[in-house]
Amino acid sequence: MREVGCPEEDLFSFLLSRRQEDLGYRNILSSMCTPPHPVAARAHAMFLETNLGDPGLFPGTAALEELLVERLGTLMHFPKAGGYATSGGTESNIQAFRIAKKQKPVKSPNVVVPASSHFSFQKACDILGLEARTVPLDSEFRMDTEALDGLVDKNTVCIVGVVGTTEYGVVDPIASLSDVAEDRDVFLHVDAAFGGMVVPFLDRPVPFDFRLPGVASVSVDPHKMGMSTIPAGCLLVRNPEHFSCLNVDTPYLTVKRECTLAGTRPGASVAAAVAVLEYLGMDGMRAVVAGCMENARRLIDGMETLGYPRAVTPDVNVATFSCDRVPAGWRVSRTRNGHMRIVCMPHVTRDVIENFLKDMSDTNA
Amino acid sequence: MREVGCPEEDLFSFLLSRRQEDLGYRNILSSMCTPPHPVAARAHAMFLETNLGDPGLFPGTAALEELLVERLGTLMHFPKAGGYATSGGTESNIQAFRIAKKQKPVKSPNVVVPASSHFSFQKACDILGLEARTVPLDSEFRMDTEALDGLVDKNTVCIVGVVGTTEYGVVDPIASLSDVAEDRDVFLHVDAAFGGMVVPFLDRPVPFDFRLPGVASVSVDPHKMGMSTIPAGCLLVRNPEHFSCLNVDTPYLTVKRECTLAGTRPGASVAAAVAVLEYLGMDGMRAVVAGCMENARRLIDGMETLGYPRAVTPDVNVATFSCDRVPAGWRVSRTRNGHMRIVCMPHVTRDVIENFLKDMSDTNA
Numbered sequence: 001m002r003e004v005g006c007p008e009e010d011l012f013s014f015l016l017s018r019r020q021e022d023l024g025y026r027n028i029l030s031s032m033c034t035p036p037h038p039v040a041a042r043a044h045a046m047f048l049e050t051n052l053g054d055p056g057l058f059p060g061t062a063a064l065e066e067l068l069v070e071r072l073g074t075l076m077h078f079p080k081a082g083g084y085a086t087s088g089g090t091e092s093n094i095q096a097f098r099i100a101k102k103q104k105p106v107k108s109p110n111v112v113v114p115a116s117s118h119f120s121f122q123k124a125c126d127i128l129g130l131e132a133r134t135v136p137l138d139s140e141f142r143m144d145t146e147a148l149d150g151l152v153d154k155n156t157v158c159i160v161g162v163v164g165t166t167e168y169g170v171v172d173p174i175a176s177l178s179d180v181a182e183d184r185d186v187f188l189h190v191d192a193a194f195g196g197m198v199v200p201f202l203d204r205p206v207p208f209d210f211r212l213p214g215v216a217s218v219s220v221d222p223h224k225m226g227m228s229t230i231p232a233g234c235l236l237v238r239n240p241e242h243f244s245c246l247n248v249d250t251p252y253l254t255v256k257r258e259c260t261l262a263g264t265r266p267g268a269s270v271a272a273a274v275a276v277l278e279y280l281g282m283d284g285m286r287a288v289v290a291g292c293m294e295n296a297r298r299l300i301d302g303m304e305t306l307g308y309p310r311a312v313t314p315d316v317n318v319a320t321f322s323c324d325r326v327p328a329g330w331r332v333s334r335t336r337n338g339h340m341r342i343v344c345m346p347h348v349t350r351d352v353i354e355n356f357l358k359d360m361s362d363t364n365a
Numbered sequence: 366m367r368e369v370g371c372p373e374e375d376l377f378s379f380l381l382s383r384r385q386e387d388l389g390y391r392n393i394l395s396s397m398c399t400p401p402h403p404v405a406a407r408a409h410a411m412f413l414e415t416n417l418g419d420p421g422l423f424p425g426t427a428a429l430e431e432l433l434v435e436r437l438g439t440l441m442h443f444p445k446a447g448g449y450a451t452s453g454g455t456e457s458n459i460q461a462f463r464i465a466k467k468q469k470p471v472k473s474p475n476v477v478v479p480a481s482s483h484f485s486f487q488k489a490c491d492i493l494g495l496e497a498r499t500v501p502l503d504s505e506f507r508m509d510t511e512a513l514d515g516l517v518d519k520n521t522v523c524i525v526g527v528v529g530t531t532e533y534g535v536v537d538p539i540a541s542l543s544d545v546a547e548d549r550d551v552f553l554h555v556d557a558a559f560g561g562m563v564v565p566f567l568d569r570p571v572p573f574d575f576r577l578p579g580v581a582s583v584s585v586d587p588h589k590m591g592m593s594t595i596p597a598g599c600l601l602v603r604n605p606e607h608f609s610c611l612n613v614d615t616p617y618l619t620v621k622r623e624c625t626l627a628g629t630r631p632g633a634s635v636a637a638a639v640a641v642l643e644y645l646g647m648d649g650m651r652a653v654v655a656g657c658m659e660n661a662r663r664l665i666d667g668m669e670t671l672g673y674p675r676a677v678t679p680d681v682n683v684a685t686f687s688c689d690r691v692p693a694g695w696r697v698s699r700t701r702n703g704h705m706r707i708v709c710m711p712h713v714t715r716d717v718i719e720n721f722l723k724d725m726s727d728t729n730a
Contacts, residue, residue: 033414248491252699282366282369
């Protein structure tokens with residue numbers, strides 16, 4: 001550390017210069033995050049100093065967390081779902097596995113996850129000492145449910161399905177997973193970190209949530225398509241009592257126990273998540289999602305016209321292509337299979353898509 | 366969710382009404398958090414949309430995270446320490462245990478922690494399948510090192526020492542722990558979540574950090590005495606290569622692997638943490654800490670004058686008393702032993718202390 005402090009003006013010109021080294025979201029086509037909605041930023045600032053780790057000190061903020069859980073629970077067709085605001089999908093997935101593992105204490109527990117599942121499940125398995133059994137995908141990158149049943153055994157504590165896979169933006173056949181979960185009496189966790197804020201707002205949403213009787217928990221991230229600030233994840237569970245197995249005693253706080261992974265937790269991003277949902281409502285979210293889906297379709301059409309076929313027709317706003325080139329100045333990403341991957345987030349507007357296609361067309365020439 | 370969105374004005378009057386249900390920090394004497402320093406709030410806003418989960422998109426913000434680690438490493442007398450910004454002390458403690466466990470693969474691993482350790486270590490043990498062996502405390506609530514050696518065995522993967530205990534604000538004899546850790550070849554993790562931003566700024570700081578050869582990792586939270594925004598923790602390790610055992614592959618990101626627990630991670634609170642350190646410098650932090658320590662001493666003197674003896678003379682700015690009463694309107698907390706506990710954070714100014722003592726005196730009458 002420097003011995004003497006830095007004048008505020010010098011400090012902020014230094015910070016600004018660093019900030020300017022970051023890419024602008026305008027050219028980022030690879031991220032599942034997006035600049036927060038203006039009402040998210042405003043709500044975040046209003047709640048900046050709040051700490052949900054000691055909710056008795058911040059009962060108003062804690063009420064907003066309850067409201068967030070209720071709103072998302074209702075969106076997932078189960079208003080009475082239990083839940084709390086996590087630091088994001090990784091914490092949600094770890095906590096779902098912890099619950100599932102405690103529900104079925106076996107000597108060598110395993111979990112059955114699709115090959116498409118997010119790398120956070122690897123972390124969760126490593127941490128919790130769970131064997132990961134990987135279900136292969138079908139030709140459209142969804143879990144091959146034919147293969148699922150054979151991988152489940154008496155030591156399987158959890159099955160995972162994904163709603164809006166990170167790489168290809170497809171939705172696993174959750175209804176079939178729910179049947180298997182019921183038949184085999186296994187905890188089913190749905191990772192809807194991305195798709196949970198997309199699918200419910202589509203014209204014909206496929207059921208993936210608590211409407212399916214086998215679904216025990218759902219992860220959904222307001223800091224992705226919910227346009228909230230980071231960190232804002234949410235874990236929802238059908239049986240709120242399941243959280244009690246995670247409780248530790250919390251002497252010297254205003255509450256006697258807590259089930260969360262983190263202790264100190266920001267209230268700001270929770271208020272931001274609530275603000276966006278309340279401000280937009282179902283209608284507003286439908287409009288945002290419709291725009292993103294329309295842009296994804298336009299991108300796919302445009303790329304195919306240029307001779308770059310889609311890898312798959314996605315269920316959510318993630319577009320993938322057989323295409324090795326990238327025009328200068330754009331940040332796309334690659335799937336493990338080598339496909340070009342573009343996430344049509346709200347900041348990836350129609351203008352951005354057209355500019356990208358124009359640059360692709362020039363590259364092509 | 367509501368069908369139609371809520372007008373912005375109505376939304377923010379609703380959010381404000383919730384915010385007003387929260388307690389003001391002015392009357393919160395029980396928290397290890399504090400309102401962020403103004404430069405922290407300003408830096409936070411500047412970096413609100415950044416995501417350290419994909420550092421290649423935000424190289425300027427990632428450089429600030431490196432700067433934070435370097436500054437804190439230097440403060441802990443080891444500028445070459447490895448590290449990253451965590452979501453707080455719980456993640457730091459979990460990650461330290463993960464590293465320690467992987468360094469010594471034994472069948473039934475245990476960790477040796479003082480009875481005073483934070484409840485996050487219970488979570489970490491539960492998650493990681495570690496047996497927790499609790500070292501009793503001496504009469505001043507520090508780890509009884511006489512008892513330590515007998516608890517360490519060939520299955521001990523980690524010893525924990527605390528710098529600034531949550532309940533009594535004392536510092537474990539880390540030098541002795543370091544000796545045991547070296548003798549017995551065990552990983553020593555120092556939980557300095559609170560004290561790491563206090564002890565280095567005292568007039569006569571006791572060594573607790575990488576100067577002691579047995580110390581392998583240190584947790585320190587800028588969102589506590591570092592006056593940053595939430596969430597801002599930091600895990601530092603002596604051997605940066607230790608992080609590689611936590612790596613998972615991260616296809617479709619700008620980096621190929623990551624060792625952090627969370628995926629998406631806020632850059633805003635990291636920029637905020639850097640801003641405070643740079644703005645205040647060693648001199649400024651010494652002044653803040655001196656003020657808090659002076660206030661703690663004044664509070665102890667005042668309480669003892671009123672007939673409420675201290676439970677212990679603390680090493681950091683946490684004051685504890687034999688006192689069953691609390692004047693109306695104040696939020697203090699209780700240790701597990703029933704002592705009144707007051708954390709003299711920067712927002713607990715001399716005026717606040719005097720007002721509290723006045724109210725205590727009225728209660729007394």
